[in-house]
Amino acid sequence: MxxxxxxxxxxxxxxxxxxxxxxxxxxxxxxxxxxxxxxxxxxxxxxxxxxxxxxxxxxxxxxxxxxxxxxxxxxxxxxxxxxxxxxxxxxxxxxxxxxVKNEPLNLRSLLVFTHDPFIQKAWFELGNWYKNDFPTTFHTAHEKSFWDYIVEEPRLGDTFNGLMASESRLIVTVLITECRHIFEGLTSLVDVGGGTGTVATAIAKAFPAIKCTVLDLPHVIENLKSSTGNLEFVGGNMFENIPTANAILLKWIMHDWNDEDCVKILKKCKESIPSRDKGGKLIIIDIVLEDPKNTTEYARAQHNMDIMMLVCFAAKERTKKEWENLFNEAGFSECKITSIPGSRSLIEVYP
CATH class of the missing domain: 1.10.10.10 (Winged helix-like DNA-binding domain superfamily/Winged helix DNA-binding domain)
Incomplete structure (x- = not known):
């Protein structure tokens, strides 16, 4: 001192x-x-x-x-x-x-999930992970990936899907009330990794002219049924094939993956949408990291999530420049980033 x-x-x-x-x-x-x-x-x-x-x-x-x-x-x-x-x-x-249990937007699932011993154990391995050759901190703790673990443990998978559905209910309210313009003129949209379809269902109901498709792994959507005529669930893998549409929606997907995998996902998206002059675009809802010197609650939440992604997936939240680098590498021509209420941003990307 x-x-x-x-x-x-x-x-x-x-x-x-x-x-x-x-x-x-x-x-x-x-x-x-x-x-x-x-x-x-x-x-x-x-x-x-x-x-x-x-x-x-x-x-x-x-x-x-x-x-x-x-x-x-x-x-x-x-x-x-x-x-x-x-x-x-x-x-x-x-x-x-x-x-509160009966609060539709409650975060109880997130609290339970992050305090489960299987997640807590991974946090204790963060220092060791920096020194070893395991792909992720989670892998260091459990000798398997996060995704493999929750598939083998249905209880945890259900909790994870519950917290994602809760997060979706909150953000879809913002999308439909504050960002309606991003859906205007669309005739089709694919929600990649859409899980239980909370967001896609709300979009389908709010915009009957849009044919909405939820793409997720077969075991995630196998028992789900559409509640509206312009919504369908499709089992698949975003690294292999994405159904064609005017627009593709990626919400909280990219922060689960490293840069190399993100570029692969983006290229698959680009293959599945038309050119910009024909209305093609990619819609991303995700965090655009604030300066670490920013001490607001929103910025603190962003940087907490950044380390959470590191521990679970050896992935990260991204700055504006890092997002732009991904889009350029995947062959997109332009992106527009708009702040929306909360910790996330709306990113519109054009081929």
Missing amino acids: STSESASELLQAQAQIWNHIFSFISSSALRCAVELDIPDVLYKHGKPMHLSDLSAELSLVDPSKVTFLPNLIRFLVHSGLLNQHDDDCYSLTPASRFL
Whole structure:
């Protein structure tokens, strides 16, 4: 440590390191709150709830544990996940409403998934992965890829599909309300890796003139049926063949793959759409990384996801320049990047 640094500066730096070391506590406390049903109890109550009433609703088996509930509640207040009112009463914040079971846009699946031991084990191998020759950190922990693992473990596959469906419900609202122009004039669209078809179904209903196709692996879509006449599910592999259409939609696909694989996907997309003068285009919903010095919640979420992609897939989120490099290598002529509400961007790419 420099002798020129004051005691207050050293203590501030120490506190910063403490907070990084203990950052796992935030998500662990969040998971605990969900396991105790705190968000659901407060939501059902519908107004600020006294701590004694809340503890009574939680049905804690050991009465002595009630004395430790204030510790958890204090932490959740400090984290911005509960509102504290007068007379020791508490209510949900806009953020904690995302943890309510009946909230259509809830993020409970993401919380459960990222806290599952099979994901947690991979995080502990990050340092080792940098020193070994395994393809991914996940592979270092489990000796198989992420995708192979969740195919072999249906419970985890179901959780993963659930979190993707929840994410899709949120983004499709933005797409249809804020970005309607990207669908105008289209007669066909393929949602690559569309999973349960949440986004494609909403687009098909909002734009009846567009024939929508969901392309995903056969085991993902085998039991899915269309709820609208202009939507179909097709089993396939995006590295091998993509159905032809005016436009192709890639949402949260590219960040799962390294640059070489992304170029392969982009080239397959380019083969499946017409020229620009005939209306062909690629629509990508994904993160465009902000400067790491940006400290907003959106930027922090982006950089957290960047490391998540590194651990699971040896992949990454990308800067504007990195996106442009991919498009150029795949033979596309132009891209247009538009910020949309949240951490992601709308990227329109033209052949």
